[in-house]
Amino acid sequence: MINAERLAERIETLGNIGRTLDGGVTRIALSEEDRQAQAVVSAWMEQAGMTVHLDPAGNLIGRVEGMDKTAHPVVIGSHIDSVVNGGKYDGTIGVLGGIEVVQHLKEEGILTMRPIEVIAFCEEEGSRFQSGLFGSRAMIGATTEEELGLKDKQGITRSEALARMGLDPGKIKAEAVRAQSDIRVYLEMHIEQGPVLEKMKAPVGIVTDIAGPSWMEVVVQGKAGHAGTLPMEMRQDAFLGASEIALLVERVCLSYKGKPVVGTVGHVEVKPGGSNIVPGRVVFSVDIRDVDEARRDEVIRQVKEGAAGICEQRGLQVSFRERLNVQPVQCTPAIVDVMKEQSKAMQLECPELVSGAGHDAQLIASISDMGMIFVRCKNGISHNPEEFAETADIALGTELLSRVTLHYAMQ
Numbered sequence: 142m143i144n145a146e147r148l149a150e151r152i153e154t155l156g157n158i159g160r161t162l163d164g165g166v167t168r169i170a171l172s173e174e175d176r177q178a179q180a181v182v183s184a185w186m187e188q189a190g191m192t193v194h195l196d197p198a199g200n201l202i203g204r205v206e207g208m209d210k211t212a213h214p215v216v217i218g219s220h221i222d223s224v225v226n227g228g229k230y231d232g233t234i235g236v237l238g239g240i241e242v243v244q245h246l247k248e249e250g251i252l253t254m255r256p257i258e259v260i261a262f263c264e265e266e267g268s269r270f271q272s273g274l275f276g277s278r279a280m281i282g283a284t285t286e287e288e289l290g291l292k293d294k295q296g297i298t299r300s301e302a303l304a305r306m307g308l309d310p311g312k313i314k315a316e317a318v319r320a321q322s323d324i325r326v327y328l329e330m331h332i333e334q335g336p337v338l339e340k341m342k343a344p345v346g347i348v349t350d351i352a353g354p355s356w357m358e359v360v361v362q363g364k365a366g367h368a369g370t371l372p373m374e375m376r377q378d379a380f381l382g383a384s385e386i387a388l389l390v391e392r393v394c395l396s397y398k399g400k401p402v403v404g405t406v407g408h409v410e411v412k413p414g415g416s417n418i419v420p421g422r423v424v425f426s427v428d429i430r431d432v433d434e435a436r437r438d439e440v441i442r443q444v445k446e447g448a449a450g451i452c453e454q455r456g457l458q459v460s461f462r463e464r465l466n467v468q469p470v471q472c473t474p475a476i477v478d479v480m481k482e483q484s485k486a487m488q489l490e491c492p493e494l495v496s497g498a499g500h501d502a503q504l505i506a507s508i509s510d511m512g513m514i515f516v517r518c519k520n521g522i523s524h525n526p527e528e529f530a531e532t533a534d535i536a537l538g539t540e541l542l543s544r545v546t547l548h549y550a551m552q
């Protein structure tokens with residue numbers, strides 16, 4: 142078995158870097174806290190027998206060679222950056238779990254055929270430059286000039302932030318990008334960030350799909366007026382139209398009961414925004430996610446069609462603009478099978494579930510076979526100081542990660 146105590150201690154130690162007053166963690170990418178965390182994690186990687194380097198995109202990479210030096214590695218990855226006042230498990234359990242796997246194999250005297258790498262990807266959360274999955278996007282060769290030029294609140298560009306860490310973003314293309322099938326398998330362990338495993342009383346789950354979000358900005362245009370003098374039947378109240386559209390999003394998603402379709406209106410701006418003014422214009426967000434792209438597109442079509450009808454009846458104009466469109470990704474079925482076999486050998490009942498949240502794994506999937514393990518977390522809470530996962534659950538997830546890693550690293 143992997144060393145659960147050591148792993149729990151490391152999670153605590155890392156959680157103290159950037160610790161907030163209410164017990165959360167603020168460890169923004171490429172910040173002083175992130176630099177400190179990288180130094181600590183590097184030292185643990187070295188303790189586990191890995192050689193460590195930072196690629197030009199700020200990805201921290203530890204590697205232990207196998208017997209066959211030309212073989213493509215098994216890669217275990219996740220991230221150690223956090224959101225503002227987030228938790229100490231999101232991302233970190235995947236990186237520290239990966240280091241534990243390598244250290245455990247070393248202590249057991251197991252020399253694998255393939256190399257094993259553990260990667261802490263740069264800015265997964267997007268809390269600094271509002272554009273996440275940066276490090277994994279760099280690794281698949283999809284970095285854009287635009288995202289390197291994004292500025293943080295202090296006006297520092299991402300390129301400058303990388304340079305301050307002693308990195309040269311100009312070398313990303315040459316040195317950070319991995320070629321297609323350079324990686325034998327990519328494995329990621331993460332807290333679930335949802336309530337499914339807890340409800341099923343299962344400590345660990347096997348991910349089958351990662352949902353792809355579609356973000357739209359919706360503008361409903363009506364006519365502002367005086368809340369006292371404008372008769373009800375003469376109004377073109379943009380907020381009432383927007384409200385009906387929000388309810389429509391719920392209704393359409395619920396019509397796919399049992400399927401992982403979710404829709405959310407999370408940001409609403411009402412203009413002019415006075416308590417005595419009939420709203421003339423509303424701008425709001427719609428986030429729709431599914432693991433089935435065709436079904437997601439059908440949901441969007443129904444929402445757009447329904448919204449047009451609602452607005453026509455109310456004398457409003459409506460327009461939709463796509464802000465983000467990420468394709469859903471299926472985890473490699475063969476890896477899911479290996480995970481099932483290995484969990485069975487551990488006598489661990491692991492339900493299959495989908496990931497509603499995005500992860501580095503969904504990008505790395507474009508260059509490698511990919512599998513994900515979820516660990517139960519308390520009340521499904523993440524990105525919050527309340528975020529919590531039991532040491533015993535993380536240990537079981539890491540043991541499964543270790544077995545799956547060994548399975549692939551030996552062949």
Ligand SMILES: [Zn+2]
Pocket residue numbers: 220231232265331
């Ligand atoms: Zn995460």
